[in-house]
Amino acid sequence: MPGVLKSLSSSHLKYVSLGVLVLQTTSLVLTMRYSRTLQSEGLVYLASSAVVSAELLKIAACIVLVFRDLSFSVHSLNQVLKEEIFNSPLIMLKLAVPSGIYTLQNNLLYVALSNLDAATYQVTYQLKILTTALFSVSMLGKRLGVYQWLSLVILMMGIVLVQWPVEGMSKTSQKDLSASSQLTGLLAVLLACFSSGFAGVYFEKILKDSKQSIWVRNIQLGLFGLIFGLVGVFLFDRSKVLEMGFFQGYNNLTWTVVTLQALGGLIIAAVIKYADNILKGFATSISIILSTLISYFLLKDFSPTSVFFIGAMLVIAATFLYGFEGSSAICSRKE
Template identity: 30%
Template sequence: MENYEDVSQNDIESLHGKPLSGVISNSTPSSLGGSTKSSWKLKSIVTLALTLLTSSQAILIVWSKRAGKYEYSVTTANFSVEALKCALSLVALAKIWRSQGVTEDNKLSTSFDEVSVYPIPAILYLIKNLLQYYIFAYVDAPAYQILKNLNIISTGVLYRIILKKKLSEIQWAAFILLCAGCTTAQLNPSSDHVLQTPFQGWVMAIIMALLSGFAGVYTEAIIKKRPSRNINVQNFWLYIFGMIFNLIAIVVQDYDEVMNKGFFHGYSFITVCMILNHALSGIAVSMVMKYADNIVKVYSTSVAMLLTAVVSVFLFGFHLSLAFFLGSTVVSVSIYLHSIGKPQPQK
């Protein structure tokens, strides 16, 4: 799901001792090759894909701007992302239907009670995704990659409050390190301003983290309510509501522009790549969580932060300061500690 990084499929799978249906198919690594070599190859491919997609996400958003502004409608871009993900979910379901047939857990028809829970995370993701474009008025791509890790804190706290999920001392320590790392990376020694990111940027980053965290925790609760349900079906309904709310946003915010200039006005090759990147990023995360594990995803996220910074040096003239490098390192360590610090079940 969108941002699926907040939802640990491993946790969900452990509830019933068997894996859920995957985003691309219901097959497991063993069924895809059976050998350790093929399993390692698959993990390497999906991890590399996630790293490249994550690191290029912010870069593509910044790159899609012309003269400091977006020539295209960000609401239509968001709608296109949701529509593409919905189509990919249907393609995955079609493959499953051909191989396994239509079952109670993978059919699209459902009850009102099941569908009625999806509008809440869909509208939260809508607001978060719109903010994702406007935050670049205050931060650059590397800073965004650092600040968006604040959703780990919001997710952890909301896990504790909403799902009553216990956090270990290591995870709480990781939260403190994460805050310290994000702050260190933003230090500006060459200016009177202590932090490079202005106050508005921090506010938007915190709001995005809260929205992403709450939407992720709420989505996990939905999945756990019926763990046998095929995740492609759940994704489909989430994306349907995402499309509906983005359509409303288009009418409210960009109706005249879209009617006069067209839905795809201002789109460039970079814009299309950005939309494709956003859609595939969510799928790549789900694949990593299914075919690899959370540790692999953590390393991928950490490498993506540094890769974004290095690429931004050449594309946007970003200055890779010592403070940013140290802050990135601390953030990477905190993410790793949060991952390995998961409380062990009582025997």
């Protein structure tokens, strides 16, 4: 009986974590898109300040999680933070690299969603599967199976079709998204994919050589992210902050975007712990479909074409195929 209850509990956590991932991914993309381009009232908040706010919230959440893991001992928490932050300069310097890249990536996502509709962004951003795979092969020495390489080819074909120019674009799309803004959004998303792939693999390499919890490592990343984020505010939005304040344009929707972005990494960590690649791919696919439907029916800033539909189906299929072989390989090694 205890074994059955444990199995049910594990299964329950698996699907709960995936459900939360679908909700977080879809909600973040749509709220970010709406808050940056479609919201009609008041000032538009500064993307650079939102990135800093998200880092602060992420650090706070990770400190709470470490505190819980240490049985709510203030002394143990102080000791861990002191040892890992102030007495580990080498580790901190190593983490400065992915932290700086993640900060750049977070800013790029705001640029991308300011210039692309949510559905196109969601599909194109799956290119990070390709960049992560290539960096894993080159930096970690991982080997990909035949079906995984095939899935990457299908993924590329799907993304090319999604971005393929079509003469019969909707009037709404032509009005809201000029060719130059679409190019800006595409370049931002491509750069974000490469930065995501490199930073993710680099961070994985550090985690494999570390005995510390992922929450502690996220605190370290967050501290550097906070510093890099403030530098970004100073370089790009200093005059605006001095004139209108750091939190200009903030409202309930802005704080929702900040919260969703801060919790994204923590949710993915839970999915990695409780789920597998196939179900994660399933969650990604549901998120793409939901983003497309909501963009079309509610936000009304997107009208899918047959070419986009074919491309999106190829991307979803590639996501499943890549995750399926990865999970099969893991199962084989366990057996």
